[in-house]
Amino acid sequence: MTGATGFIGRQLCQRLQADGMHVTALGRSEQSGPWDNFKSGDIAGVLPMDLCENIDVVYHLAGIAHAMKLPESQQAIYEQVNINGTTHLLDIIRESEVKSLVYFSSIKAMADPGESCVDEAFQDEPNDPYGLSKRRAEQAVLTFGRQQGFHVCVLRPCLVYGPNPKGNLARMLSAVDRGRFPPLRIRNNRRSMISVADLIEVAIRAGQDTRANGEVFIVSDGEYYSTQRIYQAMCDALNKPVPKWTFPVWPLSILAGVGDIIGAVTRRPFAFNSEALRRITGSACYQNTHVCHKLDWQPAETLESSLPNIIKSMK
Secondary structure: OEOOOOHHHHHHHHHHHHOOOOOEEEEOOOOOOOOOEEEEOOOOOOOOOOOOOOOOEEEEOOOOOOOOOOOHHHOHHHHHHHHHHHHHHHHHHHOOOOOEEEEEOOHHHOOOOOOOEEOOOOOOOOOOHHHHHHHHHHHHHHHHHHHHOOEEEEEEEOEEEOOOOOHHHHHHHHHHHOOOOOOEOOOOOOEOEEEHHHHHHHHHHHHHOHHHOOEEEEEOOOOOEOHHHHHHHHHHHOOOOOOOOOEOOHHHHHHHHHHHHHHHHHOOOOOOOHHHHHHHHOOEEEOOHHHHHHOOOOOOOOHHHHHHHHHHHOO
16 A cells, blocks of 8 residues: 555555455555555655565555645646656556555546536546646556556545544634634535545445446545534534624635735745635535445445544544
């Protein structure tokens, strides 16, 4: 497994071991974790030639994640790691006896759907370097599968929640806990999410079920979360009353505009800008019907049911 030491990878390793599987992890520097064997290597550099020895299923999670603060001068790293690193791994798999590959892509490999709620039939490409790099890596994986007659499957997870969360969700939960996140006047936006446990279940099925071969799956829990619903759920899980007042969005729009100006002057994205505001107020809605039907799968968790364990993991 590449990316085994990350948020999703580590929990996938734990699940595989619990299922009695022998797990080999790849990382840049050796460390202990829920795996039976660890191999050091750089997905975009030097990889051990025996990386796939005695491996049946490869879960490819390694990559450079979307970074709002990554300056333009450094964005070539998306191609180096996400595209070239993936093709490098495929070259090694080609010479191995691996039976299947599950590639963890991103919902960002699709264009922003705006206010629509889309499925895999939505083919518009993203226009940012990160999203394009994930789309090109997907294409490399699918082409490899067709040409080699090899079992491959691409997963596009929506925003992932679960114990020891990272990124915006963790920051929002911490801010709500401290009383530093106001109840925003946003009720009608729709965002799709997925629990890490459900994502792992889909990944395991994708590597074993022949019906997943050659497929691209959007993976979500089937719920549509407004900013207000997320805020309400966090308050309930933290045993905090939801304020009766709401905060208008327009002051945040002014702050975002200031952030855009600062970013333009410094040529580095500012911490709070229009993109950050869009993540809070906008929609990112995706349907999970295809994966549910194809793999006879139903999500077991929602954000509300997961929040108590998420909060416990953060203490």
